[in-house]
Amino acid sequence: MNWFINLNPILQSLLASLFTFSMTALGASLIFFFKSINKQFLNFLLGISSGVMISASFWSLLLPSIEMANNTENTPLFSPMLGFLCGGLLIILSDIILSKILENNQSARQNILLFSAVTFHNIPEGIIIGVAFGTTGNQELSIISALILALGIGIQNFPEGACISIPLRQNGKSRMYSFLFGSLSAVVEIFGALIGVLLALTINNALSFMLGMAAGAMISVVSSELIPQSFTENKVTSGIGFLLGFLIMMILDVTL
Numbered sequence: 245m246n247w248f249i250n251l252n253p254i255l256q257s258l259l260a261s262l263f264t265f266s267m268t269a270l271g272a273s274l275i276f277f278f279k280s281i282n283k284q285f286l287n288f289l290l291g292i293s294s295g296v297m298i299s300a301s302f303w304s305l306l307l308p309s310i311e312m313a314n315n316t317e318n319t320p321l322f323s324p325m326l327g328f329l330c331g332g333l334l335i336i337l338s339d340i341i342l343s344k345i346l347e348n349n350q351s352a353r354q355n356i357l358l359f360s361a362v363t364f365h366n367i368p369e370g371i372i373i374g375v376a377f378g379t380t381g382n383q384e385l386s387i388i389s390a391l392i393l394a395l396g397i398g399i400q401n402f403p404e405g406a407c408i409s410i411p412l413r414q415n416g417k418s419r420m421y422s423f424l425f426g427s428l429s430a431v432v433e434i435f436g437a438l439i440g441v442l443l444a445l446t447i448n449n450a451l452s453f454m455l456g457m458a459a460g461a462m463i464s465v466v467s468s469e470l471i472p473q474s475f476t477e478n479k480v481t482s483g484i485g486f487l488l489g490f491l492i493m494m495i496l497d498v499t500l
Contacts, residue, residue, distance in 0.1 A: 249387050254441050256387070257377040260394035261370055261437035265430040267398035268366075271405025272426025275413050284481050286403045290474030291482035293400025295489025297466050301459040303497040304376065304393045308386075309455035312379075317452070327456025334457075335368060335464035366429060368461035369397050370436020375458045377437075378444025379451050392496050396489075400470060401430055407473075 248256065306324060313320040376393050380386035409426030413419060444454060474482040 248391075249382075249384055253377045253380065253382075253445060254438065256390070257374045257437040257441040258434065260373050260377065260391065261434040264369070264373065264394060264398040264401050264433050265427075268401040268405040268430035269423075269427035271402040271407075272409040272423045274406045275409040275419050275422050275426070284478050286406060287474045287477060287482045288485040289403040290400065290470050291485025292489035292492075293396065293403070294466050294470045294474060295486040295491070296396035296399060296493045297462055297470070297489075298486075299490040299493035299497070300393045300396050301462045301466075303494060304389050305372070305455050305459035305462070308379070309452045309459065312455065313452040323450075323452040324456035324459075327453035327458075328460035330453075331368070331457035331460025331462075332464040333460075335461050335468065339468060366401075366433045367436045368458070368465065370433035370438075371440035371443075372458040372462055373397065373433070374437040374440020374442070375444045375454050376440075378441040379455060389497055392493065396493060397433075399489075401433075404429070 248259070251259075306328065309324040309327065310320065313323045317323060373390070373394050376390035377387070380390055405426040408429055409422040412422040412425055417425075440454075440458075444451060447454070471486075474485070
């Protein structure tokens with residue numbers, strides 16, 4: 245842990261994003277071991293991930309954004325609110341545009357839309373990771389909080405990899421083809437993390453705005469992608485997972 249804390253924030257972001265990428269690849273690799281994955285189990289994992297990310301949006305992003313604005317700005321709520329709104333609207337508008345582009349060809353559309361949706365929302369997740377590490381100020385507790393945030397994103401990436409590779413396999417694609425597509429959806433997180441940390445390190449006056457933007461983007465992704473996907477079948481299982489994920493993140497963030 246001390247070794248990681250002493251690293252440059254850019255290297256911290258790179259390693260964290262490589263972890264989240266590997267979790268996606270791990271989820272996609274299930275295609276080599278199982279013909280099908282229990283849908284209820286995947287929904288439970290997505291429920292946990294949703295809870296972790298919603299909790300992280302407040303404790304690790306929005307609350308620090310407000311505290312930072314309180315110390316540096318005359319209107320302390322303006323930057324967090326504006327950033328939160330911009331981050332959320334960016335995801336919503338991007339989703340609308342993506343759906344319009346891929347509205348034809350049902351069979352190919354489903355696979356492309358799923359891959360594109362996961363890939364596209366991995367971009368702000370990568371940026372979120374980068375911003376989190378770029379705003380730690382080399383403070384140990386802040387770095388640990390950023391690590392927990394990356395852990396939460398990594399957990400939710402696991403079922404995402406499986407959710408891409410399994411349908412491809414069921415549609416007749418080879419195991420290797422399905423695995424590679426499931427894994428590649430998270431490559432953009434690495435680039436997103438590098439962009440996020442570089443922005444956070446170079447635009448110091450906008451840190452409060454950027455943290456708020458990351459929170460808005462994350463909550464928008466969770467509400468538009470993860471929660472609808474996890475609550476499609478057994479709502480009890482997904483609901484329990486969500487509550488557990490939220491509590492775990494809250495306890496870790498507050499106690500650490």
